[in-house]
Amino acid sequence: MNKWLLLILLSTPLFGAEADLQKLVDGNARYLKGHVEPKSHTQKPFAVIVACSDSRVAPEIIFDQGLGDLFVVRVAGNVVGDIEMESINYALDHLGAKVVMVMGHEYCGAVDAVKEGQVSEISAIASLIKPSIKGAKTLEAAVKANVLGVVDHLDKNIKAHIVGAYYDFETGEVEILNGKGS
């Protein structure tokens, strides 16, 4: 390959994207080999998990659950705005889930950005996190305060057993922070 062409390719932001997409295609091919067709065409998840989009926070893996077990709403900073609220309500009203867990995590980049005042790229998310974390001295305290803020918000809007939780990367443990609701 012409070295200038190679340099141009390497400096293109999307270079490598095709290889990454191929990883998904290959992964699905591996999945198909072990795939057992679900017995039911309807889903009955027993819990709703509101978690951060962080790639290290995958509820199905952390809680050792399979397909159909958890209704997962993931967004950076595990916040709940109108769109997330509608998703949660769907799981409660139509799928039979009774427990809602809001799970924050160690080293959350979204909460850290808001804590440090770097919110220009996440203004919508920051507007939901900011009121809850005022006065928090450490990132862990801010993450937990954000979780409890979301729990309070849910408690005012939905009827379910609502639990706040904190996921520790080092130990893998999910600490239950509190419970609210019915």
Ligand SMILES: [Zn+2]
């Ligand atoms: Zn996060």
